[in-house]
């Protein structure tokens with residue numbers, strides 16, 4: 001049985017005060033949300049402490065947006081798995097295209113982060129996806145397969161979420177057609193040893209396209225950027241029909 005997981009990725013948005021303001025409007029919107037949906041907010045490191053306290057007793061799970069692979073050490077600016085666990089984090093986004101593009105993330109470092117997160121009981125959300133150029137060149141499948149092949153070496157597929165995020169659809173309003181997202185996600189699933197891995201779609205998910213996206217047979221949830229920043233739009237997404 002595949003779990004449905006709707007996750008917001010706040011990226012580098014929201015101070016602690018703004019995060020608390022968001023929760024005031026958001027948590028009450030979940031009262032009628034079906035129990036089979038996991039709701040996750042992946043927030044900036046500086047928001048984790050206050051969010052952990054505010055979300056205590058709610059059904060919203062806390063997520064981070066990156067993690068280092070060592071438990072501790074001389075790695076200025078990094079955050080380790082035990083630090084996240086101590087604060088109440090359950091999920092962590094790994095290998096987001098923005099980390100790959102701007103911060104030198106590679107399939108090898110993605111693999112190290114995935115294994116370290118799992119070793120500490122965190123559930124990683126591994127992001128994969130192609131650029132517009134790769135899609136136009138017919139390289140979508142080969143690119144994603146190599147991200148999976150290299151990223152998933154020795155990774156436990158029993159505690160893993162994958163997000164298919166076509167890079168050209170992120171923050172552009174240019175959503176991937178839901179049938180096409182479904183096709184690619186089916187191909188991703190065919191490469192996994194565990195067919196029950198939750199595979200999300202991400203890329204310009206909005207209140208007006210979530211119902212169609214979630215109606216697709218292979219899509220088990222969404223990783224939502226911009227539309228997760230406002231309580232009303234994210235609650236509509238979480239409460240898709």
Ligand SMILES: O=C[C@H](O)COP(=O)(O)O
Pocket residue numbers: 009096165169170171172173202203204205223224225226227
């Ligand atoms: O992690 C989220 C994705 O990058 C999608 O962002 P977006 O919903 O703003 O397109």
